[in-house]
Amino acid sequence: MMKVAIIGASSLTGNKLIEILAKHPKADVAFAFSKNYAGQNVSSLYPENESDITYVSFDEDKIAQCDVIFSCLPHGKSMLILPTLTSPEKLIIDLGADFRIPADVFKKWYDEEHKAKKQTPATYGLSEIFAGEIKESKFIANPGCYPTTVLLALAPLLKQNIELKNIGVYSLSGRSGAGRDNAKQYATEGENVFSYKDPYNHQHIGEMEYVGSMIGAGPLKLYYFSPHVVTNIYQGMHTTLTASCELESAQSLLSIYESFYSEQPFVSVKKVSGQKLNLNSVVNKNDCLIGLDYDKVTKRLYIISIIDNLVKGASGQAIQNMNLALGFEQTLGLKED
Template identity: 35%
Template sequence: MKVAIVGGTGYGAVELIRFLERHPNIKEIKIVSHSQAGKAFEEAYPHMTQIVSQHMSALSIEELANEVEGVFFATPSSVSYKYVPALVDKGVFCIDLSGDFRLADPEQYEQWYGTKTAAKVDLAKAVYGLSELYHQQIKATKLVANPGCYPTATLLALLPALEHKVIKETGIIIDGKTGVSGAGRSMSLAVHFSEMNENTRAYNVCQHKHIPEIERYLSDRTNKEIQINFTPHIIPMTRGLMATIYADLQELITAEEIEQLYRDYYQGHTFVRIRPIGQLPATKEVYGSNYCDIGLQVDRRTNKLIIVSVIDNLVKGAAGQAIQNMNILNGWDEQLGLNDVPIYP
């Protein structure tokens, strides 16, 4: 199969290429970049010399529809919605790594993202690409809305406990921390070395664009109107994401019982790993891999469940999950091309 990546010079795109280059069912990757069309890809990423030898092309719907079977959109927000519907209509599957198709209501999108997105009819065609939970729906679609990095770590951590009524639907607090690669490759004072090194800051408090995405799918899966408190932080490391979640327990239950519930929930899902009680995961332990590691602890004194969920924000939080969704959509082995051991140390 031949695929294309639109937005070919961002971090998400170069991670897609890293995995797709050795994927046994991908014979060719077309790289599309509006800003750097005509330039050699190795000019943007010299470490890809002799691995990816091609010049990036401009975006043309007709060319893509004639040349490739699938397209990954690794673009900023409010770009992909202009092109995806036409490609899907021509039979090309699209996996969108931006947020353009994650929300059902265009007005809600504009409220949180500050820009426009697709029409409601096109949003309704998208399947949310949280691979472990929407497997059957992904198999039957041509349009996958790949989840955000924070929603991936958070939803995988919370849904087993919420769906089994282990925790209360109110008062959920999510403390998120991510490396600077989550901000993308564009220059910004916020990620300037002198500003970021030996420094940690909270950002977009109460207004992060992942809040409605998390709330939508928590609510959809539980048939309850769930709201969360979510505070993200940027920390001085390149990649990795940790969500530490605090929730009130519904009733007396042991940590061991909750651990078993999580193991049963994710049985058969290779990329979600549940830690034994007393062992909490660290971001380094999933570095460069498509794993989500989850640790659990019960605070009997306050009757709270504490969940620690870690992913590599560029892999399970972006490119890796996109390839996992491509595998599902095409009826291939879900793990194909993704069985990398985490890089350590």
């Protein structure tokens, strides 16, 4: 049994890790570190989680006892801690933003210097695309939730070097995407939808463009990225992408995606026309549902990408990456038999 430590365990993603790992047959949470809630039981903060785990203060001696370390700290925090914990014997998976992109790209999009005393290269943990690299890695940067929807939606076309122009991205997220405290506040606002951040300078654009360029043979450029929060939905993420490109037909587009994801247990592909692509179908699952359409006259591509932001967009994908890195079946603890 792998012993697991979670740093920042009182966060929403930390809680979701505890919840999912409780059902994992080969990994057990040994320590749940929390600065503000040490001594309290997980269920006192999250009543829906029946775990008997008690939060403890961060302790490197406890870290030394563990095989796997998940970090759920806010951006800017993991970079101060994780480089000192890297070891050939330990698997580290960071759910924050600090190691997803190089230091110079981080500075551009987050408008701050990367503070890691040593630049430890991390493997980008988009499980379906970089599984080979993940299997060889001991330090994995888990993707952001919005980038997960966008990159899984575009990867089959990027891999075929199909030129995409004027890529527009419009995303809706449940309130949990804003973090624990904001989610509580937004819950009091009733039914509401609001946009936030500059659609041309959102920090996730840097991650999407950088990794998208890694997947394809050339640079990826987004026309805009416009995220929104839906206050009366707790979890779930619905992203719509449009772009101009040259394709034979909607059916040829579908064939590209079905072939690309045919052996991926967590990705399903459907035609948008005549289908209801339901957000609830992926909630509390590590799944990505992709819907496709293409208009031959206007040469416009239309893609819908739907995930649970706390699962496939965070903790579930982190466990999928753990499974890959440790040589387990990637579905272990994530799909019921």
